[in-house]
Amino acid sequence: MTPETQTAECSTSPDERAIQYGFSSDLNGILTLPSVKVDTDRPCLVILNAGILHKAGPSRLHVRLARAAAMRGLPAFRFDFAGVGDSPPRKDGRTLSDGVLVDIAETFDFLESKIGVSRFILAGLCSGADNSLRAARGDSRVVGAALLDPTVHRTPKWYLNHYLPRLRSRERMNHLLSLENVNPKQIQDLLRRSFKRSSEKERPELFRTGLSDKYDIARHIEETIQRGCHLFYGFTGGWSNYYNYPGQLRDLYPNLSRPALIHLTHYPETGHTFQTTEDRNRLIQDLTDWFELVALAPKARQS
Amino acid sequence: MNPFFMGPERKRLYGLYHPPVLRGPGGKGVVLCNPLGSESSRAHRSFRILSDSLARSGWHVLRFDYRGTGDSAGDVDSVTLNDWVEDIGVAINELRAIAELKGVHLLGLRLGALLATAAGLRHADTQGLILWDPVDLRSQSVLGAQWTGQLDQPVPMDSGGAANVRDFEQMLLEIKKEPRESHSSWPHQALVLGSKLIPDRFRELIGQNLRRMAFEETDAPPPWLEESNFGAGPVSARAIQTISTWTGLAP
Numbered sequence: 001m002t003p004e005t006q007t008a009e010c011s012t013s014p015d016e017r018a019i020q021y022g023f024s025s026d027l028n029g030i031l032t033l034p035s036v037k038v039d040t041d042r043p044c045l046v047i048l049n050a051g052i053l054h055k056a057g058p059s060r061l062h063v064r065l066a067r068a069a070a071m072r073g074l075p076a077f078r079f080d081f082a083g084v085g086d087s088p089p090r091k092d093g094r095t096l097s098d099g100v101l102v103d104i105a106e107t108f109d110f111l112e113s114k115i116g117v118s119r120f121i122l123a124g125l126c127s128g129a130d131n132s133l134r135a136a137r138g139d140s141r142v143v144g145a146a147l148l149d150p151t152v153h154r155t156p157k158w159y160l161n162h163y164l165p166r167l168r169s170r171e172r173m174n175h176l177l178s179l180e181n182v183n184p185k186q187i188q189d190l191l192r193r194s195f196k197r198s199s200e201k202e203r204p205e206l207f208r209t210g211l212s213d214k215y216d217i218a219r220h221i222e223e224t225i226q227r228g229c230h231l232f233y234g235f236t237g238g239w240s241n242y243y244n245y246p247g248q249l250r251d252l253y254p255n256l257s258r259p260a261l262i263h264l265t266h267y268p269e270t271g272h273t274f275q276t277t278e279d280r281n282r283l284i285q286d287l288t289d290w291f292e293l294v295a296l297a298p299k300a301r302q303s
Numbered sequence: 304m305n306p307f308f309m310g311p312e313r314k315r316l317y318g319l320y321h322p323p324v325l326r327g328p329g330g331k332g333v334v335l336c337n338p339l340g341s342e343s344s345r346a347h348r349s350f351r352i353l354s355d356s357l358a359r360s361g362w363h364v365l366r367f368d369y370r371g372t373g374d375s376a377g378d379v380d381s382v383t384l385n386d387w388v389e390d391i392g393v394a395i396n397e398l399r400a401i402a403e404l405k406g407v408h409l410l411g412l413r414l415g416a417l418l419a420t421a422a423g424l425r426h427a428d429t430q431g432l433i434l435w436d437p438v439d440l441r442s443q444s445v446l447g448a449q450w451t452g453q454l455d456q457p458v459p460m461d462s463g464g465a466a467n468v469r470d471f472e473q474m475l476l477e478i479k480k481e482p483r484e485s486h487s488s489w490p491h492q493a494l495v496l497g498s499k500l501i502p503d504r505f506r507e508l509i510g511q512n513l514r515r516m517a518f519e520e521t522d523a524p525p526p527w528l529e530e531s532n533f534g535a536g537p538v539s540a541r542a543i544q545t546i547s548t549w550t551g552l553a554p
Contacts, residue, residue: 016315019306028304030317054347056344086306
């Protein structure tokens, strides 16, 4: 292929295409098509970047998820936000937080014109989950959003789950209460670790999606489900510093208007990035089953 | 930056071509050879910035993913090291066709440096090698003790994919025995950039036919190690500058 004949799209076996598109910024993505003709009544899966990892996802999670969705008859698209992975930085002066939503909207516009779909399911891990919820709230084309380890807040029960086992340990209590066991070096180490942890809380700009306030998140969820959009929440054991029991989300937000639209799954034995094959397979099975439910649900698009 | 797929059906490789900013007659090209597994994810940003830097210096640059990795077709559990060396050959041919070049340079990071070495010895159109933090051949395995397997056997899924060092040395030796037109077709220059002394064995394997060879030791933070808990390595401006300077002098 010479530069002159280079097009923005080239197909590959069996059904993946490299796409370059975008109006306000050049974006690069991979479209994975089902082996049968695309049913434009069914939604298209769009997978968002997890932090600054490129569009293949951690351990190629996004590649595998896109292929599994296509096997179930759903087209899937995974792309890099401007400035992430293979997409060059944006030049339109928008903030990162705004730019992400523009990139998602332009991706939907492109896919509408390219393959004729008009409904979308978003999926994302970590900051990708937060960005999925932000987009789902504001864009009525989103009929489902799969949120893996999104920003979440602790509940009183979280603290009980976290600290009670420590308090129940006689050995640990004796150790804590016995002054003769106090070791200055241990205290020094503890302080150093605490200091390190606090400095690690500093997150690069790409991780700051602008969605951190508990009540703001509640508003996002409520407005999203009010218009009939389905939400899949998946929390891993790798997120146990924030989420440590299956029903924590329901305890956190007990007054949502349509809780039946929220599918909640807890993966306590799984790491944050689904590193093992078994963990990825289980997640992909759960998600593709849920995609089917969303695809079959009555259209709930509202302006 | 132009994305596309290349190679035969069912072995399609995802590539990104960075055309030179300043085009001149002739031109020079370089194929970038990724490390593997999480090292590849972490180094992705550095490779993109390096590609842009080389393109600004007038180079045709091709980045790509080996089969079963990144955005390319297939799964890693069905590929071998030899497959990945073959993939580099596909990328060499593609870049030569795109840019109408007689030969190209290969730039490999970590295990990609060893794969580039193997491909460079096999492909007469390899003009030079740039080997960035090559995996230490003195170590017991190519990417640590958990990486096991055989050269022509499928790479174990959870290992990230590699063979042990004896297999790799054997592969290089076998490639060197393959019939070729003349030794002058071998890569005739190399830059080895790393934070450790380069093992003698490695020098012996690749260095004996080189007309120009440079070793640059650097203490720059390695792009394939996680900078913090964010899945990306640091972008080493110093290493990129060293590579740009060396390639600027390349014939």
